[in-house]
Amino acid sequence: MTETADDVFVLGGEKFGSRLIMGTGGAPSLEVLDQALEASGTELTTVAMRRLDPASRGSVLDLLRARRIKVLPNTAGCFTAGEAVLTARLAREALETDWVKLEVIADERTLLPDPIETFDAAERLVADGFVVLPYIGDDPALARRLEQAGCAAVMPLGSPIGSGLGIRNPHSIELIVEAATVPVILDAGIGTASDAALAMELGCDAVLLASAVTRARRPDLMAAAMRSAVESGRLARQAGRIPRRRYAEASSPARPA
């Protein structure tokens, strides 16, 4: 771990100055999204692939291009490995990137990732030359298997997408971090700044969030808060927190002379 001011985040062989990866879903308008992205300082941001609507105006792609933010297509909305592989290939064609946030969900109600379909898709996409960033449950065994399969990172959830419940199982996130040799990106469930800071304190390399910012009353302010939280959490991780104690430990000398 580098403990310097220029603490660079390396993902898929590329360097990033920001450890905050943004999603673009949920923003009330492209203008609001643009302000939030600027305030977040993000250098990598997800988009979804959908049927082209001839009536829609304005493009999230133009916005990302203007801000020189690298685009990360996702496979949101896919329920099977086959759908996810096709969506990733379409994204590669449309966006000229072989990076993909692999997201294969099990059901609409929880949006929890399907581990079997996700693993199947990951193997096929790695074989097809993609830089695969899989969204998974907080499962250390699956994280290890995906890393062995050649994924460029693992992205465990803190809690369900859009729930804002934060990190429900910090112990599992720590176990994933301890074992991983690829970056661990906390993805989904972040509700507010302290959740993002906790993710970094637990040793995650980056945080991916969308709703917490785009659905906040003031997305630009929350984006700035998240940026600070990720930086603070990272610094705290590098600094090394003091142990938790059951009783007090005086910080002043024991007695007045």
Place this chain on the structure above:
Amino acid sequence: MRVVVNGGPFELPDGATVSHAVRALTPLTSGVAVAVNGEVVSRGAWDSTPLAESDLVEVLTAVQGG
């Protein structure tokens, strides 16, 4: 001939290619990808890939998400 574009019925002249279907929806070419019957057709092949009766054409682009 009648094909299906993004889930809806679509009338195209016989001999029409993937390019015809895309141009009917959008003047854009960048940021757009096409699958015909579940297989990606790369941009360079749009002009030379003919469509057939009942083909399922999907024309996708990036939107806000994730």
